[in-house]
Amino acid sequence: MPQETHTAAPTSTLAPSRTPAPTSTSVPTNKPKPTPTASPIPPTATPNYADGYETDVSAPSPIAVGETQTRNFYPLGDIDFVNVMVKSGRSYQVSTSELALGVDTFLEVDLNGDHWENDDYQAPGSGDFSSAICFSSPVNETALITVTNLAQLYSAARIYKLDIVEVPGLVLEQTTLDFGQVVSDSTNPASQDITVNGGSSLAWTAAADSAWIALNKIEGNVPSVLTVTVDIADLQPGAYEGEVEVFWGTLCSQKVTVTLQVDPSQGSGANPSFHARPIQVSHRKPALLPPNVPVNFTILVEVKVDQP
Ligand SMILES: [Ca+2]
Numbered sequence: 001m002p003q004e005t006h007t008a009a010p011t012s013t014l015a016p017s018r019t020p021a022p023t024s025t026s027v028p029t030n031k032p033k034p035t036p037t038a039s040p041i042p043p044t045a046t047p048n049y050a051d052g053y054e055t056d057v058s059a060p061s062p063i064a065v066g067e068t069q070t071r072n073f074y075p076l077g078d079i080d081f082v083n084v085m086v087k088s089g090r091s092y093q094v095s096t097s098e099l100a101l102g103v104d105t106f107l108e109v110d111l112n113g114d115h116w117e118n119d120d121y122q123a124p125g126s127g128d129f130s131s132a133i134c135f136s137s138p139v140n141e142t143a144l145i146t147v148t149n150l151a152q153l154y155s156a157a158r159i160y161k162l163d164i165v166e167v168p169g170l171v172l173e174q175t176t177l178d179f180g181q182v183v184s185d186s187t188n189p190a191s192q193d194i195t196v197n198g199g200s201s202l203a204w205t206a207a208a209d210s211a212w213i214a215l216n217k218i219e220g221n222v223p224s225v226l227t228v229t230v231d232i233a234d235l236q237p238g239a240y241e242g243e244v245e246v247f248w249g250t251l252c253s254q255k256v257t258v259t260l261q262v263d264p265s266q267g268s269g270a271n272p273s274f275h276a277r278p279i280q281v282s283h284r285k286p287a288l289l290p291p292n293v294p295v296n297f298t299i300l301v302e303v304k305v306d307q308p
């Protein structure tokens with residue numbers, strides 16, 4: 001008997017899948033070019049606008065005799081401190097020059113307990129605010145130079161030049177001339193002398209600042225004597241003070257103070273005891289009310305009962 005065989009049911013064949021339509025290849029777009037990344041800038045140090053001699057607060061920076069330094073006033077509140085070696089018996093001139101806009105130097109020198117200072121050596125109206133000091137040293141020592149900006153403006157542009165040079169020394173034997181008390185309308189007091197000493201044949205000039213002071217010469221060479229007279233003809237009674245200034249070198253000068261007391265002459269009626277006392281008339285200023293201001297009056301009425 002034939003055995004029944006099972007034929008395997010035909011498996012369904014998979015319907016052929018549709019092949020996907022080829023997709024259109026996308027047109028390559030222009031890819032944005034990578035922007036170059038900025039290379040990092042290495043951090044720079046904060047710019048220092050101070051002059052090359054800073055900082056000089058804790059220890060002044062040095063300058064040599066004959067040297068010129070270009071400096072500025074920066075940062076805020078900057079004051080320049082400078083040291084210079086000076087020698088006994090020598091004289092020196094320290095000065096500032098070529099001041100930028102906003103610079104008005106004030107110069108000081110300290111040496112061996114002595115102090116000199118100068119703001120402006122040019123006259124008012126010159127527009128020049130530079131400074132100069134001449135000094136002589138009795139010792140071999142370090143002098144301290146201090147420069148301040150009186151304009152109080154501080155930036156890299158507030159520039160000036162500082163220099164120190166040796167100069168011939170000049171010595172005035174007198175620093176004051178006191179002509180004492182003189183009676184008005186009398187003869188002038190006796191003249192007095194200023195002795196001018198210093199380096200060999202050093203030239204000097206002189207000037208007085210007051211019309212009542214006269215000089216017998218306005219220039220000379222050391223050693224020499226400068227004679228000073230005072231003329232009281234046009235002076236009213238009172239105290240007078242003037243100056244004689246002697247100049248040498250480029251910027252150096254020294255002043256001699258001249259004092260004089262002119263007293264009233266007798267018979268001039270200047271004695272106050274003979275003056276009639278002026279009659280003093282006082283005017284009482286009336287009180288004024290501003291216009292259109294109402295004024296209130298209060299009238300008090302006292303009623304008395306008549307006694308029978
Ligand atoms: Ca400075």
Ligand SMILES: [Ca+2]
Nearest residue numbers: 104105119129
């Ligand atoms: Ca000045």
